[in-house]
Amino acid sequence: MKRIAIDMDEVIADIIPKQLTRYNDTFNEALTLKDLHGYKLRHLRPERVEDICNFYREPNFFRDLGVMKDSQEVIQELMGKYEIFITTAAMEYPTSFTAKYEWLKEHFPFLNDLNFVFCGDKSIINADYLIDDNVKHFPNFKGQGILFTSPHNVNETKYVRVNNWQEVRDYFLK
Amino acid sequence: MKRIAIDMDEVIADIIPKQLTRYNDTFNEALTLKDLHGYKLRHLRPERVEDICNFYREPNFFRDLGVMKDSQEVIQELMGKYEIFITTAAMEYPTSFTAKYEWLKEHFPFLNDLNFVFCGDKSIINADYLIDDNVKHFPNFKGQGILFTSPHNVNETKYVRVNNWQEVRDYFLK
Numbered sequence: 001m002k003r004i005a006i007d008m009d010e011v012i013a014d015i016i017p018k019q020l021t022r023y024n025d026t027f028n029e030a031l032t033l034k035d036l037h038g039y040k041l042r043h044l045r046p047e048r049v050e051d052i053c054n055f056y057r058e059p060n061f062f063r064d065l066g067v068m069k070d071s072q073e074v075i076q077e078l079m080g081k082y083e084i085f086i087t088t089a090a091m092e093y094p095t096s097f098t099a100k101y102e103w104l105k106e107h108f109p110f111l112n113d114l115n116f117v118f119c120g121d122k123s124i125i126n127a128d129y130l131i132d133d134n135v136k137h138f139p140n141f142k143g144q145g146i147l148f149t150s151p152h153n154v155n156e157t158k159y160v161r162v163n164n165w166q167e168v169r170d171y172f173l174k
Numbered sequence: 175m176k177r178i179a180i181d182m183d184e185v186i187a188d189i190i191p192k193q194l195t196r197y198n199d200t201f202n203e204a205l206t207l208k209d210l211h212g213y214k215l216r217h218l219r220p221e222r223v224e225d226i227c228n229f230y231r232e233p234n235f236f237r238d239l240g241v242m243k244d245s246q247e248v249i250q251e252l253m254g255k256y257e258i259f260i261t262t263a264a265m266e267y268p269t270s271f272t273a274k275y276e277w278l279k280e281h282f283p284f285l286n287d288l289n290f291v292f293c294g295d296k297s298i299i300n301a302d303y304l305i306d307d308n309v310k311h312f313p314n315f316k317g318q319g320i321l322f323t324s325p326h327n328v329n330e331t332k333y334v335r336v337n338n339w340q341e342v343r344d345y346f347l348k
Contacts, residue, residue, distance in 0.1 A: 005298075085298050091287050097271035113265050114294025121288045124179075124259050126300035126316055142300055 001083050004172070005117075005127035005143075006075070007134070008088040008100065010150040012108070014066035022055050023048075036151035043152075056093045063099035067107050070165035076110055078172055084115060085127060089134075091120035131168065135159060146171070175257050178346070179291075179301035179317075180249070181308070182262040182274065184324040186282070188240035196229050197222075210325035217326075230267045237273035241281050244339035250284055252346055258289060259301060263308075265294035305342065309333060320345070 009015045019041055020031055027048070035044060042049045055061055078084060086108070090100055097118060104116060122130065123140035130137060131146045135156050138145030147159040148168075162168050183189045193215055194205055201222065209218060216223045229235055249258060260282070264274055271292060278290060296304065297314035304311060305320045309330050312319030321333040322342075336342050 003298075085295075087298075089288075090292070091275075091290050094272070094275045094287070097275070097292070098268070101265075101268045101271070112294075113268070114263075115298075116265050116294065117298055118264070118271070118292040119288075120286075120290065121259075124177075124261075124289075124291055124300050126298050 001081070002129070003083040003085065003127040004078060004129045004131065005085045005087040005122075005125050007130070007132040007137075007148070008086060008104075009062075009065075010068075010133040011131055011148045012068050012071040012075070012086070013062070013103065014068050015062075016151065018061070018065055019052075019055070022061075023052065026051070026055075033151060038152065038155050040152040053093075057095050059095050060099055062093075062096045063103055065103065068165065070169075072108065074165040074169045075108065077169060079110070082172065084111060085117055085125070086111065086115065087117040087119060087122060087125050087127075087130070089120055089122065089137075090118035129172075131162070175255070176303070177257040177259065177301040178252060178303045178305065179259045179261040179296075179299050181304070181306040181311075181322070182260060182278075183236075183239075184242075184307040185305055185322045186242050186245040186249075186260070187236070187277065188242050189236075190325065192235070192239055193226075193229070196235075197226065200225070200229075207325060212326065212329050214326040227267075231269050233269050234273055236267075236270045237277055239277065242339065244343075246282065248339040248343045249282065251343060253284070256346065258285060259291055259299070260285065260289065261291040261293060261296060261299050261301075261304070263294055263296065263311075264292035303346075305336070 024031055042052045075084060088100060090096055122137040128143045129146055130141050131148050133148045133150040133153055138159060145159050147153060147156060147161045149161060149163045162171055198205055216226045252258060264270055296311040302317045303320055304315050304317060305322050307322045307324035307327055312333060319333050321327060321330060321335045323335060323337045336345055
């Protein structure tokens with residue numbers, strides 16, 4: 001059985017709405033999804049990178065994120081033909097461990113928690129595919145990187161791209 | 175550069191003395207290291223497996239463990255010739271995440287925390303070697319499993335064995 005590793009933030013966990021609300025509320029701005037076209041928030045506001053990272057360090061920041069549309073259904077379908085692991089770069093924000101674990105148990109209760117991986121450098125992942133929004137993980141990944149579209153990565157052209165979970169289904173099950 | 179994945183408990187973290195103290199204090203027994211020859215504590219006292227697992231679920235159980243003799247020095251030496259990752263089956267006790275992370279930062283500050291991996295099923299680890307006391311991780315590991323001696327595994331004969339960190343040094347650097 002081939003194995004698919006799946007990232008959390010911006011792939012199954014819808015972090016951007018919360019990120020924008022938290023940022024706009026704190027700094028009295030009105031940034032929208034459109035402003036993030038081609039950028040991460042921290043690149044758009046480099047003078048506030050520390051404040052932005054501090055949002056992610058709040059123990060509950062990751063606990064109440066939305067679930068990306070269709071991700072639950074498609075992952076359940078994929079489980080019939082593939083081994084599924086969730087691989088998140090949690091070491092960047094170690095205070096997020098518990099929130100991320102609880103979020104997964106709440107929204108993806110059909111996954112085996114022995115298949116959750118909290119890591120940093122994803123070259124340690126032994127899988128055939130990695131679905132991720134962050135291209136930095138692909139060059140040293142041993143399998144096929146699959147770029148999940150997120151506003152910050154829209155200008156990347158080097159990788160196989162999926163725009164949503166219906167396209168993930170088509171890629172793996174058609 | 176070849177990559178070595180290293181387990182925590184009973185390999186770099188000296189869990190058994192605390193385990194015995196905690197157990198003996200709770201149940202008014204006097205088990206010693208000798209009693210664990212060939213057994214894990216939970217196999218020696220199967221009627222108390224839930225109580226024993228509850229020790230590990232205490233958020234700080236893993237925070238003040240001792241460091242296995244010579245592990246710090248030898249790992250620093252190994253870093254000159256190998257990539258080092260710490261790979262621990264933390265998903266079995268999710269309440270241990272923070273304690274394990276802080277313990278690593280305290281005792282192995284020379285390691286990059288992006289090279290820490292909290293996982294469950296270690297077949298997800300992409301490394302050339304895995305030093306572990308638990309043989310269950312070896313059959314599906316893609317590289318060479320190296321069994322680190324611990325009382326419970328003394329009767330295992332199927333794997334390359336190292337008895338202490340001096341023997342790890344000899345295996346990798348001689």
